[in-house]
Amino acid sequence: MSSAFENTIFDDPILNVIHLLNSIAQENPEAISLASGRPDDEQCDPLLIDRGLARYKDHVAGTEQSLATLLCQYGKTSGIINEIIASHLQVDEAINVSNPESIVVCMGFQEACTLTLLSIFDGGGVLLVPDPVFSGITGIAKLLGIKIVPVPMTVFLDPIALRRLIEALESRGERIKALYAIADFSNPTADSLSHDGRRAMLSLADEKNFFILEDTAYRYFRYEGDAIASMKSIDSRRVFLLGSFAKSIFPGLRMGYVVAPEGAGVMSFSGRLCKAKSLITVNTPALCQAVVAGLLIEHDYSLKGLNQPRVLSYTKKRNHMFECLEREFPFKVGAQRAVSWNHPAGGFFINVQLPFVFGYSEMRECARLFKVIVFPTSLFSLMNEATTQVRLSFSNATTSQITQAIGRFRAYVEFRLQ
Numbered sequence: 010m011s012s013a014f015e016n017t018i019f020d021d022p023i024l025n026v027i028h029l030l031n032s033i034a035q036e037n038p039e040a041i042s043l044a045s046g047r048p049d050d051e052q053c054d055p056l057l058i059d060r061g062l063a064r065y066k067d068h069v070a071g072t073e074q075s076l077a078t079l080l081c082q083y084g085k086t087s088g089i090i091n092e093i094i095a096s097h098l099q100v101d102e103a104i105n106v107s108n109p110e111s112i113v114v115c116m117g118f119q120e121a122c123t124l125t126l127l128s129i130f131d132g133g134g135v136l137l138v139p140d141p142v143f144s145g146i147t148g149i150a151k152l153l154g155i156k157i158v159p160v161p162m163t164v165f166l167d168p169i170a171l172r173r174l175i176e177a178l179e180s181r182g183e184r185i186k187a188l189y190a191i192a193d194f195s196n197p198t199a200d201s202l203s204h205d206g207r208r209a210m211l212s213l214a215d216e217k218n219f220f221i222l223e224d225t226a227y228r229y230f231r232y233e234g235d236a237i238a239s240m241k242s243i244d245s246r247r248v249f250l251l252g253s254f255a256k257s258i259f260p261g262l263r264m265g266y267v268v269a270p271e272g273a274g275v276m277s278f279s280g281r282l283c284k285a286k287s288l289i290t291v292n293t294p295a296l297c298q299a300v301v302a303g304l305l306i307e308h309d310y311s312l313k314g315l316n317q318p319r320v321l322s323y324t325k326k327r328n329h330m331f332e333c334l335e336r337e338f339p340f341k342v343g344a345q346r347a348v349s350w351n352h353p354a355g356g357f358f359i360n361v362q363l364p365f366v367f368g369y370s371e372m373r374e375c376a377r378l379f380k381v382i383v384f385p386t387s388l389f390s391l392m393n394e395a396t397t398q399v400r401l402s403f404s405n406a407t408t409s410q411i412t413q414a415i416g417r418f419r420a421y422v423e424f425r426l427q
């Protein structure tokens with residue numbers, strides 16, 4: 010191959026994360042996987058497609074609009090269900106979107122974040138990301154040639170340390186344009202920002218003049234405690250809300266959206282978002298928009314109602330995984346626990362701390378010899394953080410698979426500690 014195609018951005022490990030996962034699963038078809046953050050297959054009910062579409066058709070029949078034009082023609086770039094998404098945000102989040110055109114309906118979070126980055130980073134600047142973090146953001150930022158500064162998770166969660174880091178960057182002449190945040194139950198570490206943490210981050214954004222890209226993919230999956238207000242609901246002016254229906258309805262729809270910042274004196278980004286979208290996907294498939302809109306209308310615009318069965322099922326799975334971890338890695342009186350884990354109140358993941366390094370080759374070894382696939386948290390890191398951590402996903406395993414998988418993982422840990 011010509012050297013022009015070697016050692017390019019396409020060789021960057023962050024762009025390889027999904028491929029690694031798939032190849033290990035293919036090499037070990039009999040292994041149980043706790044590696045992928047897919048929603049539960051059992052919650053992906055194709056009947057939702059028929060129900061959503063039928064409900065949307067009824068809705069359109071009660072208006073002056075033509076269903077043929079809406080569903081069959083090229084559609085409006087920003088989307089055809091913006092007002093319905095605005096109602097959902099009002100009902101579930103007390104977010105008042107004053108102009109529905111501030112919403113651009115996208116093909117999943119992934120397109121929403123691509124358009125948002127394109128609209129902000131024209132002319133350069135720095136994107137701050139917590140580290141480790143979902144490779145969907147770091148991968149696309151790298152592909153777009155955006156300068157990324159990873160922020161260790163401990164700094165990201167501590168407003169004083171974050172301010173220090175930002176000021177150090179500024180003193181080196183860096184122009185910070187945005188910070189990506191999963192405020193609720195992050196991927197991979199399941200960390201959340203407290204209410205005070207959110208407020209402090211917003212006031213820092215205001216003072217230092219940068220935007221926050223708030224990813225709410227896991228927000229509707231809280232299993233205990235009270236919800237914390239989203240950053241968008243606290244201060245719309247500083248926040249691009251990046252929403253996804255991948256977990257809250259299902260990923261096959263490829264449905265998501267971005268809500269641009271709004272408020273007095275705030276620059277409108279919707280024109281930029283739409284220009285970029287018109288050259289990337291033209292418009293989001295109307296059929297997929299119709300299904301989402303119909304389901305939202307059917308549930309009085311609330312994803313909370315729609316997701317209640319899912320939340321119950323994931324709560325059981327999470328609790329079951331906690332029980333299995335307790336059983337397989339018991340606390341020994343007088344001794345430190347060799348294996349420990351966090352206790353997230355929601356999301357799809359539990360992050361486990363091991364007494365040894367666990368990277369890609371260990372992941373392969375564990376899959377090959379012990380028939381369980383678990384994901385090294387460090388593969389989501391740009392700075393080789395979290396080298397002894399493992400992300401366990403409970404979302405798409407049955408309780409009996411979780412029991413077996415954690416037993417097999419304990420056998421692997423014993424093998425390593427021999």
Ligand SMILES: Cc1ncc(COP(=O)(O)O)c(C=O)c1O
Pocket residue numbers: 046116117118119120143145191195196224226252253254255260264265
């Ligand atoms: C942090 C995070 N954001 C967003 C998404 C959903 O992305 P999309 O809507 O593109 O499927 C995921 C899915 O894994 C995720 O982990």
